[in-house]
Amino acid sequence: MTAIDVDTDRPAVSFDRHPDSYRHWRLRVEQPVAWLELDVDPEGGLVPGYELKLNSYDLGVDIELYDATQRLRFEHPEVRTVVITSGKDGVFCAGANIRMLAASSHEWKVNFCKFTNETRNAMEDASRHCGQTYLAAVNGSCAGGGYELALACEHIVLVDDNSSTVALPEVPLLGVLPGTGGLTRVVDKRGVRKDRADVFATRSDGLKGAVAASWGLVDELASRRDFAETVRRRALLLAERGDRPGEPSGIELTPLERVETAAGLEYRNLGVRYDRAAGTVEITVRGPRDDAPAGTEEVHRRGAAFWPLAVARELDDAILRLRTNEPELGTWVLRTEGDLDRVVAHESVLLEHAETDWLCREIVHYYKRVLKRLDVTSRSLFALIEPGSCFAGMLLELALACDRQYMLDGPPIEDEDSDERATIRLTEANFGTFPMGNELSRLRSRFYGEADHLDRLLPESGRDLSPAAAVELGLVTDAPDDIDWEDEIRLVIEGRRSLSPDALTGMEANHRFVGPETIETKIFGRLSAWQNWIFNRPNASGPDGALRRYGTGRQAVFDRKRV
DSSP states (O other): OOOOOTTTTSOOOOOOOOGGGOSSEEEEEETTEEEEEEOOOTTOOSSSSOOOGGGOBOHHHHHHHHHHHHHHHHTOTTOOEEEEEESSTEEEEOOBOHHHHHHSOHHHHHHHHHHHHHHHHHHHHHHHHSSOEEEEEEOEEEETHHHHHHHTSSEEEEEOSSSOEEEOOIIIIISSOOTTSHHHIIIIISOOOHHHHHHHHTOTTOEEHHHHHHTTSOSEEEOTTTHHHHHHHHHHHHHTTOOSOSSOOOOOOOOOOEEEETTEEEESSEEEEEETTTTEEEEEEEOOSSOOOSSHHHHHHHGGGSHHHHHHHHHHHHHHHHHHHOTTOOEEEEEEESOHHHHHHHHHHHHHTTTTOHHHHHHHHHHHHHHHHHHTOOSEEEEEEOTTOOOBTTTHHHHHHSSEEEEOBSSOTTOTTOOOOOOEEOOGGGGTTSOOTTSSOHHHHHTTTOHHHHHHHGGGTTSEEOHHHHHHTTOSSBOOBTTTHHHHHHHHHHHHHTSOHHHHHHHHHHHHOOSOOOHHHHHHHHHHHHHHOGGGSHHHHSTTSHHHHTTTTOOOOOOOOOO
16 A cells, blocks of 8 residues: 655645534534534545545544534533534444555654644543533444544443443554554543553453443443433533533634635735745734724624634644645744734733633633644744734744744844834733643743743733843843844754754654643653654664764755654
8 A cells, every 4th residue: 555645646635624514523512412423434535545434534534523622612602511422333433544544654644643632632621621521422332543532531431232342452453552642541541550551452352341441441331222311411410510601602613714825825814935945934923903802792793803713713724734734844934923012902801801701711722722733743943023023922922832032133124224123022821821731831841940030030021022131031042133134044944954854853842841741741742752763764764864874974865754
């Protein structure tokens, strides 16, 4: 079976979906419960060459699931429990389609697993923070990624029919590991004893009924006759814990306005420009054009057009499209443009009401998830802070998520007579509102082990910081003057491209996540480790790789695809 050629054998992947056109999922809402029923179309693969048997899935199935989870959060605030179940008799989900994986290129497999993990994490985020709890109604055999889907739910009900099982059979059958957090969630989330977890993960046939329940692999059993009623009763009990509104009052996630060309992507609040010769992407986030709303009534009226939500959706879409469709553009340069005061004003409305208004709360957690998606993206990230930038508060988080930050100390390059200068502004949002996967703020991660430095930064919140102040406070990597700016940035970009993409992927992942391990950091760290095996990749150990050519006087020849 040949690998999927990401350049020629498939069209660019779109992440646009709507429940009216789902091919693999059925969504229905019966307040306060929503039902997500998986009924995969075997002929509905995202690319040709495999059949999605037994409710196995590919990226297309997962894109629909992600769309459904987003719409449930924003369009259905009346929903407090989401039940995930199967529309096929005797099978819940067989996991990721094996023929699809066998035919996929390396970067496709890794990005597929990464996106799937992020969607599972978003389900857990809804259960933990937003009063929308996920329940798995496992009404048949449940294996591999299918069980990992159930593990992402807060409660698992398994049909007790003497045939249905839960299993993670990847080790004995495929010689790989569960790629979407299975092993980690079994021991860290469900607390399964490690020797039992070892037995479970090496049994191809899995476990069923009483043993699965007694080991903690599922929470509840129900006979086939009583299964539907047991699930419904449990869903209503879980709904009583939620604090979401009792009446439908959601906002519509309207289709994104996006123009795609060979040169890049253009959104209302975001511009993406490709430089294929340099291997870079320039992402420019535009600040709000309008004044901030006066309160939550106006936030709800603006709906999907409210700037913090709109820019989160556009940035989310751009990250996903770039990761999937442009693997060779390995360096992302992030810029902003706009008015700092307007950014802070919109942010202030959001944070002021996040504890009392469901929509403001959802937007905060969504932007948090988008930043987390950026954190785990295997691209080199550089922020350029120039006159006219609006890196304040929630947008400053974008710069702090980058591997380096460069701030122009001087007038705009194109107008040396201008009095305009670059500034950045810290706000309360930078001190914990949008935590990383390690549950630390990006500032705390940046200055890990230097609590006194954070104490020094806090009084600086709310005032504009010059390049000199930003350097002194450690908030930027360097601040070249206008004479050296263009050459400095060019050398940084060129230097990055000369390095092995595989080594950079491992290095960046290590540097970005300091401090305590969490389920999220374990999942993504281990995914990177078992998927990439840096020292066994051709870029390191192949005949033209860096290790083989070290000391020979010849440069390494690198495969430029990033994974």
